[in-house]
Amino acid sequence: MTEEDYNARLEKLAQGYMSNSDLQKAMQEFNSRCPNISRLYSIGKSVLGVPLLAMEISDSPGNMDAEPSFKFVGNVHGNELVGRELLLLLANWLCDNYLKDSLATTIVDGVHLHILPSMNPDSYALRRRGNADHIDLNRDFPDQFFHMNDDMDLRQPETRAMLNWMEDIHFTASATLHGGALVASYPWDGTEDKRRDYFGCPDDKTFRFLASLYSRSHYKMSRSKEFPGGITNGAFWYPIYGGMQDWNYIHSGCFELTLEISDNKWPDASELPTIWDHNRMSLLNIVGSVIKTGIHGRVFSSDGKPLPALIAIQGINYTIAAGKKFGEYYRLLAPGEKYEVIASIPGYRSKRACVILGEGAGIVDFVLDSESSSTYKDGRVLEDSGCNSDSKAVDILPATQLEFCLLLFVMVGFVCFLMKRRARRNERQMSVPRRVAVV
Incomplete structure (x- = not known):
């Protein structure tokens, strides 16, 4: 096939896809249709000055709170089109x-979802694949x-x-949408000697869980x-260097997957x-994972x-680092395991929880x-013990069972308070609603 024939074929295929102006219009229409749960903003401009428009979907868009943030990025390569279309479909479905x-309600109410189509x-x-300067952005x-x-x-x-965006927003996890295969890829993307070989990052087990979830x-x-x-x-598939996936994990505390979502980079628009339909539940579940799996809380x-x-x-x-304003953390981990979690910061005694x-x-x-205090004032659970043979682990219960146990605990505690309030008048009462443990 000659270059002219190839370009003519792409132009024919492109007729069923949104142009850049169509995409911008669709994003503005989405924001106008759903103003209570969305906002539209730009993270910068391309080489040719096209705004890099992003959408935030949340019950409190634009506000900083203790909820986690997740981002989707599409069209990293100019000739991989499906992600652009699917991310608009995802936004409108939500x-x-x-x-x-x-x-849908769990995601909107519990996550700040950012989408860069x-x-x-x-x-x-x-x-073409590279940007206007012929550079492969990945x-x-x-x-x-x-x-x-x-x-x-x-x-x-x-x-x-992208680097400024990741610095501005503390993303817990993210995914980029590519085309040309059907697979969920995870770090590391390269090896020290450039050989094609399996090279897992420190959170290899968690990444394999997230990729399998998708x-x-x-x-x-x-x-x-x-x-x-x-x-x-x-790296086992094919090593790349200078990729966005590894940068997210190393420098931003963000767990990113590379999702190849269609065998064809540019399928006929009739296949969209x-x-x-094939990717919808996967996209939803990977966003929901930031609040439905792992360990989170506040310090x-x-x-x-x-x-x-x-x-x-x-x-x-x-x-990972807890947030500066609220002290919140979201630590993705593979389920079915025992973990010793340590919270530390200079000037304070570190504490551990076995979960x-x-x-x-x-x-x-x-x-x-504080390191200046002579004794621990709290530590009602685990007393700063790790996962040693003498400590008891906090067994995380399913949500419904957890809520029942917490309700029962509160009721019993309230009765005890009424019976002993005179004897415990000078004692400090601490309540910890909807928490498995405080250490």
Whole structure:
């Protein structure tokens, strides 16, 4: 096929897809239709000056609170189009089903979902992979092994916009939508010696769980004959360097997957409804994972001040930071395991919690005492003990059972308070609503 024939074929295929102006109009229409749960904003501009428009979907868009943030990014490569279309369909589905569908409501009420349908609008218009400067944007990020992208002044404007976006918003997790295969890929994307080999990151087990969550929810991804279970380690598939996925995890505390959502990079537009139907539950479940799995909570000082503590897991060489304003943390972890969680910050005594994580999320708050205090003031659960043989783990209960137990606990506590209020008049009463443990 000659270049002219190829370009003519792409132009014919493009007739069924949104142009850049169509996409911008569709995003504005979505925002106008759903103003109570959305906002539209720009994270920067492309080489040719096209705004990189993003949408936020939340019950409190634009407001900072203790909820986690998740981002979807589409059209990283200009010739991979499906993500643009699916992300608009996802936004409109959430708007249509908010307060009607339980998962839609959980996501809107519990997550700040940010959607960037097109990271590379210039190359979409040019019908090619790289941006207007012929740079592959998924090779333009600083790399952990090789230093070809260390000079930030030389980064492409689309790359700089992404880096600034990740600095502005503390994303818990994210996913980029690509095309050309049907698989969920996870870090690391490269190896130290550039060989094609399995090279897992410190959270390899958690990433395999997240990738499998997407794959199993997909209509046929998990049945792949090329990729067992429909998932792959990036470096084992084919090593890349300067990729966005590894940068997210290393520098932003953000767990990112690379999702190849269609075998064809540019399928006929008539196939889009089917591709959307095959990916819809996977997209929803991966967003919901930030609040429905792992461990989350808040960190306070003993006098009630939120602390931006570091949250570490014994045996996993990776830490995340709690939020500065609310002290909130969301730590994604694979279910069915025992974890020793450590909260620490200079000037305070660190504390540990031993958690047996079930299928649902574990909620554990930490109260840290100043190093100047002589004794621990709290620590009613576990007393700063880790997962040693003498400590008791906090067994995370399913949500409904947890709520029942908490209600029963509150009722019994209230009766005891009435009976002993005179004897305990001078004692401080502490209530911890909807928390599995406070350490």
